[in-house]
Amino acid sequence: MLRKSYMLLVLCCLTYTTTIFAQQERWQQRVEYDMDIKVDVEKYQYTGTQKLVYYNNSNETLDRVFYHLYFNAFQPGSMMDVRSRTIADPDPRVSSRIAVLKENEIGYLRVKSLKQDGEDVAKFEEVGTILEVKLKKPIPPNSKVVLDMEFEGQVPVQIRRSGRQSKEGIEFSMSQWYPKLCEYDYQGWHSNPYIGREFHGVWGDFSVKINIDENYTVAGSGYLQDKNTIGHGYEDTGVKVPKNPAENNGKLTWHFIAPNVHDFVWAADPDYLHDVVEINDTMHIHFFYQDEDDLKVNWAKAQPKVASAFKYIQKRFGTYPYRQYSIIQGGDGGMEYPMATLITGKRGLGSLVGVSVHEIMHTWYQMLLGTNESLYPWMDEGFTTYSSNEVMSYLGFRNRNNPHKQSYGGYFNLAKSAIEEPMSTHADHYYTNSAYGAASYNKGCVFLRQLEYVVGEAVVMEGMLDYYNQWRFKHPNPNDFIRIMEKRSGLELDWYKEYFVNSIHTIDYGIKEVKKDGKNTIVVLERRESIDKETGKLHGGMPMPIDLVIDYAKKKDDVVTELYYIPMRIMRGEKKNENKYNKHIVLKDWAWTDKTYELVIPHKLKDIKKITIDPSARLADVFPKNNVYPEVKEE
Secondary structure, three states: OHHHHHHHHHHHHHHHHHHHHHHHHOOOOEEEEEEEEEEEOOOOEEEEEEEEEEEEOOOOOEEEEEEEOHHHHOOOOOHHHHHHHHOOOOOOOOOOOHHHOOOOOOOEEEEEEEEEOOEEOOEEEEEOOEEEEEEEEEEOOOEEEEEEEEEEEEOOEOOOOOEEOOOOOOOEEEOOOOOEEOEEEOOEEEOOOOOOOOOOOOOEEEEEEEEEEOOOEEEEOOEEOOHHHHOOOOOOOOOOOOOOOHHHOOEEEEEEEEEEEOOOOEEEEOOEEEEEEEEEOOEEEEEEEEOOHHHHHHHHHHHHHHHHHHHHHHHHHOOOOOOEEEEEEOOOOEEEEOOEEEEOOOOOHHHHHHHHHHHHHHHHHHHOOOOOOOOOHHHHHHHHHHHHHHHHHHHOOOOOOOOOHHHHHHHHHHHOOOOOOOOOOOHHHOOOHHHHHHHHHHHHHHHHHHHHHHHOHHHHHHHHHHHHHHHOOOOOOHHHHHHHHHHHHOOOOHHHHHHHOOOOOEEOEEEEEEEEEOOEEEEEEEEOEEEOOOOOOEEEEOOOOEEEEEEEOOOOOOOEEEEEEEOEHHHOOOOOOOOOOOEEEEOOOEOOOOOEEEEEEOOOHHHEEEEEEOOOOOOOEOOHHHHEEOOOOOO
8 A cells, every 4th residue: 555655656746747847848038128328429338227127937946147248249359259250251241340449449338236126136247248147035936026237338330230330321220239138948048148140038028218319310129109209200190399398408318118029229320211101000110211312212112112021921921910110221231120120221122122021021030939049040040031032022023933042052052062060050159150151041941941842832831820820929949840830731840850950961862763664664763872072071861752743745745744742651641732733643652761762654664755853943952963854964
């Protein structure tokens, strides 16, 4: 009896422990920022206060917290400075520029005081771009704490994303400008030093007041309060904005509220034009750009195209939950933030629309999903590239039949090189900028496009909507996405992630042999593996299902097209017929351990005009020349 009771107790404990760990995995913290800053436009400096309410929704007690101090990266000798100069292929926008900054040109964020629930914290220390804080009292599970801070900052010369006096003349591009609490989740603290790559943030509400000279127009995340008092193009139609009272000493205080976001950006310039385009009764896009003739023409032409894109995006990829989005001239290229983007503005029309669409799509795959883009940059950049290619195709700026051709080309160049690293590599730790960029943008895009080949285009479209709707505001990881697609397709897809994300295996199939067999034709396919003599890299090896398309004609010009579909055994099923051919024949599955596969085509060899592995070109085969019979001759 005692032994039975003991075993029952152990079973109960195991069940309880399993339940606790299951619950722990998906909690997420929350923040409420209330910040008030005063800007000295002459010195490019500012002082501020920050009241932060931090909700510890975990089942763990926290005795310390960390803040990002991003502007400290723009100092000679910083990790970003050293990394930018010593990486194998330096980024010319950054390399050697930080090292020569003078004292009045550097960036910095300095915390002057920090209190926890009204009392000084035990200790805080600035360590490069991270503030390490030892709390006076631990934060228990499922509780909140108020952290009050005084801080000051200096805006660096525009080098990367943030800064003052950009090459296009924008005075303030204020991204990563405030002490930002680091994310703590089921994987622990994410207090990564800033070297210029990716971000991860805590969902929350922001209330930000910016006191600055009245001639500056300010654009940013969130909704401007008192817009009919501030003016600068924000006021309602027909409203007369009151004159700034003398007691304000030539200053205005701009109050923005941004609900349920994980960052806050703003920009300011005395020469901004401000246009507003209505998407519908409750949604508007704001455009901020300099008053220059060469800019005004293209920005005016771009606005209706961007509005059209925004409407299409909501139908195709999910609804936008805010009432406003701002496209702001600033920064050093294009960079996404909640409810806004900073982009360079001196561009041709196609480039201007393209960068706007790309940054808008980041709203869907980073700002609203909140993936840890330091760990999974391809889930941000790759998904954004895929979707923006689709949108640009819809707008007529890309080939509608193959909008992802450029992304495939970028991936093939990477796959054939000696520098490729798995997409599971942390963004900060790629050996080269080239490998990081090609993997995150191009291979990440190919991941989705090729998934269409595996499960079907319609399934991916439906799955993308499922993913967005189910994981919005929840920090999804790769497994969460794969499970969505498995449920939508009814197939097992873990193998696809393991090969294409966690390894650098490539795909190389070929038609090995085609031979006559009486009234039939025998086709032998092979999964190829080879070693590049120059780089020593192994190519091929990744298994994939095969769409084999046969064109045959018993009479002249009477061509019939058939699809012979070969699923993989580890898929545990098959994709649905995409209804593109005269006939769809499902064959027995192909075990990935078998390097060859033989099938019988019930047509005479003389009647067969062409045999093609995946004519849709979605399969990312690194050497596609042998995917066609008769083999295509090189010119």
